[in-house]
Amino acid sequence: MNLSVNKQLRIHRPQFSELHSQNLSGTRKLQHPIWPLNRSPPSSPTLSFSRSPGFPFRSGSDFPNWSTRLLVSSCVPEKFSNPPEPIPGPNGESGSAQVPEQKDTSIVKILRESNSLLPHVVLGSTLLALVYPPSFTWFTTRYYAPALGFLMFAVGVNSRENDFLEAFKRPAAIFAVFITPMLSLLLIGKRLPVDVKGMMSSITQIVVVPIAAGLLLNRFFPLICDAIRPILPPLSVLVTALCVGAPLALNIESVLSPFGMTILLLVIAFHFSAFVAGYFFSGLVFHKATDVKALQRTLSYETGMQSSLLALALANRFFQDPLVGVPPAISTVIMSLMGFTLVMVWAKRKE
Numbered sequence: 001m002n003l004s005v006n007k008q009l010r011i012h013r014p015q016f017s018e019l020h021s022q023n024l025s026g027t028r029k030l031q032h033p034i035w036p037l038n039r040s041p042p043s044s045p046t047l048s049f050s051r052s053p054g055f056p057f058r059s060g061s062d063f064p065n066w067s068t069r070l071l072v073s074s075c076v077p078e079k080f081s082n083p084p085e086p087i088p089g090p091n092g093e094s095g096s097a098q099v100p101e102q103k104d105t106s107i108v109k110i111l112r113e114s115n116s117l118l119p120h121v122v123l124g125s126t127l128l129a130l131v132y133p134p135s136f137t138w139f140t141t142r143y144y145a146p147a148l149g150f151l152m153f154a155v156g157v158n159s160r161e162n163d164f165l166e167a168f169k170r171p172a173a174i175f176a177v178f179i180t181p182m183l184s185l186l187l188i189g190k191r192l193p194v195d196v197k198g199m200m201s202s203i204t205q206i207v208v209v210p211i212a213a214g215l216l217l218n219r220f221f222p223l224i225c226d227a228i229r230p231i232l233p234p235l236s237v238l239v240t241a242l243c244v245g246a247p248l249a250l251n252i253e254s255v256l257s258p259f260g261m262t263i264l265l266l267v268i269a270f271h272f273s274a275f276v277a278g279y280f281f282s283g284l285v286f287h288k289a290t291d292v293k294a295l296q297r298t299l300s301y302e303t304g305m306q307s308s309l310l311a312l313a314l315a316n317r318f319f320q321d322p323l324v325g326v327p328p329a330i331s332t333v334i335m336s337l338m339g340f341t342l343v344m345v346w347a348k349r350k351e
Helices: 002-031 107-131 141-157 161-169 172-188 196-220 222-250 258-285 292-304 308-318 322-350
Strands: 046-052 069-073
Touching: 107 222, 107 322, 141 196, 141 222, 141 308, 161 196, 172 196, 196 222, 196 308, 222 308, 222 322, 258 292, 258 322, 292 322, 308 322
Parallel strands: none
Antiparallel strands: 046 069
16 A cells, blocks of 8 residues: 555656646746847837827937937836825824825916905005105195096906996996086085086096997907906005095095094994995895895995095096095095995805
8 A cells, every 4th residue: 555655656746746847837928038039129228209208209300300308218126106105194094195286376366366465455545645755745736636547447357248237227327427516516516517518528538438448348349358367456456445545645634634534434424324224224125125135235335435546536637626636535445445335244054
């Protein structure tokens, strides 16, 4: 029995040795392959010139006199091509590698978001005009109308046709061009001469024409509007700062006088009551509306924010007494500060 087992072992041992030798030879073949003549070996790390990634550069007459960029393409070993290892968390657990997102800090985005600085600019220009009036005295009254026209032009560029179709459906703002001179004649016509036709013409030139020009430019030349739209917000902020600070600086003596203090209290009471009345009365009348809060805030702005810059331009153009420009000058500052304060407060509540 033992002899038969030994014979079987002796018979089968050569088969195991042959199998082992075949495995070894196969491993050697895998480590050092002999490639046939009709096949090329795998590519090794190469150095290539290309104009852009994925576009190989070929020397010759196909691409004469092209500037090239040096790109190094190599076969990366497998151990370096694996995805990044997970970063352990604070408690020892592993998490996926996270690449920090880069915020868009382009110049165009910064210019477009410059309107967010408007409340601070208005406050700063007010303080600067009170502390150092010569910083704004060069911006005389003759610049008020062009400055306001520029602001209206910016409104037209950033508006669409549907916005003005809604305005024609509710023509209260359009009638203001004719109603404002009529009210001036009715209220102060007995004491001061009022040029009704001149006021209508000035309002049309300052408000209607710039808005229409911006709207037509946006309609027929959209590429030009896209080019100038990023620079309009910072320019509008600058012009607004000048329109706020210049009236105070030019009338600093009247503003700081007892007359100016009286006007200041009256203007504060007027705008404050207008903001409050617009908010609460709209809530009482439209209490069944779907979005009452948004409607209340809109009507509060509508009643509290008035055309003080337009009043200032008309006052300095049609009335010779410089004291006529003091109320709209103070109103421009108070109205802007109150309005922007409400914007910031309501924005924080919404967040």
